[in-house]
Amino acid sequence: MNAAFRSLFLALLWLCSGLAGAGQVLVQGVSLTRMQPGVRVTFELGRRVEHRVFRLSAPERLVVDLSGARLRGRLPRPDVPLVRRIRDGLRGERDWRLVLDLKTRVKVKSYWRKGAGTQRLIVEAVPLKAAGRAHPRPTPVKQVPTRRGRDLVIVIDAGHGGRDAGAKGPHGVMEKDVTLAITRRMARLVDAAPGMRAVLTRKGDYYLGLRQRIARARKAGADLFVSIHANSYPRDRRVEGAAVYVLSHRGASSEAARWLAQTENDADLVGGVDLDSKDDVLASVLLDLSQGATMESSRRVAGYLLRNLRRVCKVHKRRIQHAGFVVLKAPDIPSVLVETAFISNPREESRLTEAHFQQRLARALFRGVRAYFREHPPAGTWMAQHSPRRHVIARGETLSTIARQYRVSLNALRHVNRLSTDLVRVGQVLTIPEG
Numbered sequence: 550m551n552a553a554f555r556s557l558f559l560a561l562l563w564l565c566s567g568l569a570g571a572g573q574v575l576v577q578g579v580s581l582t583r584m585q586p587g588v589r590v591t592f593e594l595g596r597r598v599e600h601r602v603f604r605l606s607a608p609e610r611l612v613v614d615l616s617g618a619r620l621r622g623r624l625p626r627p628d629v630p631l632v633r634r635i636r637d638g639l640r641g642e643r644d645w646r647l648v649l650d651l652k653t654r655v656k657v658k659s660y661w662r663k664g665a666g667t668q669r670l671i672v673e674a675v676p677l678k679a680a681g682r683a684h685p686r687p688t689p690v691k692q693v694p695t696r697r698g699r700d701l702v703i704v705i706d707a708g709h710g711g712r713d714a715g716a717k718g719p720h721g722v723m724e725k726d727v728t729l730a731i732t733r734r735m736a737r738l739v740d741a742a743p744g745m746r747a748v749l750t751r752k753g754d755y756y757l758g759l760r761q762r763i764a765r766a767r768k769a770g771a772d773l774f775v776s777i778h779a780n781s782y783p784r785d786r787r788v789e790g791a792a793v794y795v796l797s798h799r800g801a802s803s804e805a806a807r808w809l810a811q812t813e814n815d816a817d818l819v820g821g822v823d824l825d826s827k828d829d830v831l832a833s834v835l836l837d838l839s840q841g842a843t844m845e846s847s848r849r850v851a852g853y854l855l856r857n858l859r860r861v862c863k864v865h866k867r868r869i870q871h872a873g874f875v876v877l878k879a880p881d882i883p884s885v886l887v888e889t890a891f892i893s894n895p896r897e898e899s900r901l902t903e904a905h906f907q908q909r910l911a912r913a914l915f916r917g918v919r920a921y922f923r924e925h926p927p928a929g930t931w932m933a934q935h936s937p938r939r940h941v942i943a944r945g946e947t948l949s950t951i952a953r954q955y956r957v958s959l960n961a962l963r964h965v966n967r968l969s970t971d972l973v974r975v976g977q978v979l980t981i982p983e984g
């Protein structure tokens with residue numbers, strides 16, 4: 550670029566940033582103030598804009614959408630007791646969204662005030678308990694999910710890519726290509742399943758660092774991270790079969806320290822415990838606990854994957870393997886690594902390139918993931934709303950009282966439980982069909 554062009558370019562750039570796009574309004578400041586109890590969020594704007602304020606639950610969030618607005622400057626620190634985290638983003642072409650992650654359910658109201666040469670949008674959130682209840686709430690007979698639960702986010706990671714080709718087979722097949730093909734197939738299956746959504750860490754043949762992969766998974770809000778690879782053992786080309794890995798304790802403990810250093814302010818990692826205010830020892834214990842739960846989930850998922858793989862291919866190791874792979878080290882996301890086959894084995898190398906075999910692997914992995922989440926659905930997800938409910942029969946209950954309680958038909962109840970008579974006994978477990 551020559552000098553004249555450069556200055557023109559810079560001038561244009563300046564103009565664009567100054568105007569913030571045609572018809573857009575700059576949010577000149579956002580501030581949080583502590584209320585007793587609750588929080589007040591104040592937005593300073595050049596003029597009033599269309600806005601929307603609403604809450605979301607599981608986790609509790611307060612969302613403010615400002616139409617045609619852009620933020621200038623930074624978000625405030627979330628140092629108000631009720632607020633766990635503050636973040637923002639663009640919604641579509643025009644709208645700006647602010648999200649507060651909250652520690653409890655709130656009641657919200659919003660109103661405009663005239664500021665000094667500005668317009669102020671004020672949003673107040675008060676904890677529900679403190680908001681006071683003129684009338685006691687009616688006792689809910691049962692929880693009826695009114696809003697559709699969120700989708701599970703399955704992050705699928707194609708091993709290697711770009712200049713990192715991974716292992717190479719005797720006939721030149723590259724690990725990076727087969728892993729991408731399998732992840733794409735698996736993603737299609739996940740996306741087609743209700744209540745699940747796939748996110749690929751890489752969508753093409755390019756290099757991606759291991760920690761970038763974890764970062765992408767965290768950004769996507771992953772419920773699970775599955776890394777797909779192909780094994781290699783050139784010294785003995787007969788070695789074959791799949792294996793599933795989870796993080797080893799050794800890898801976990803050193804990494805916990807690393808994460809701790811990097812993210813001491815990120816309370817999200819330990820489920821909302823504010824690490825900042827705790828001393829280092831306590832903080833590392835908290836992080837360990839958080840990772841302990843994640844590792845337990847990882848091991849469970851790995852078990853489901855292994856069982857499903859065994860139906861479609863040979864397995865090299867019949868048990869779950871433990872290793873210190875970097876990609877498995879996100880302390881807050883259950884993570885597994887799958888070695889689908891041995892690319893160093895000429896027969897498996899060729900099968901890995903076959904659409905049919907790739908699809909079989911992808912389906913086995915997808916089924917394993919789905920089976921795991923059906924049994925262990927996180928709260929607030931569509932899967933949690935639709936996983937089979939169970940009812941243990943208590944004294945005095947009959948089939949028809951149970952049918953009424955869950956608002957299902959007596960026939961449906963009989964049918965799913967394969968009952969030939971309406972006699973039930975105390976302690977008997979019934980599956981409750983969807984209403």
Ligand SMILES: [Zn+2]
Nearest residue numbers: 708715778779
């Ligand atoms: Zn690999």
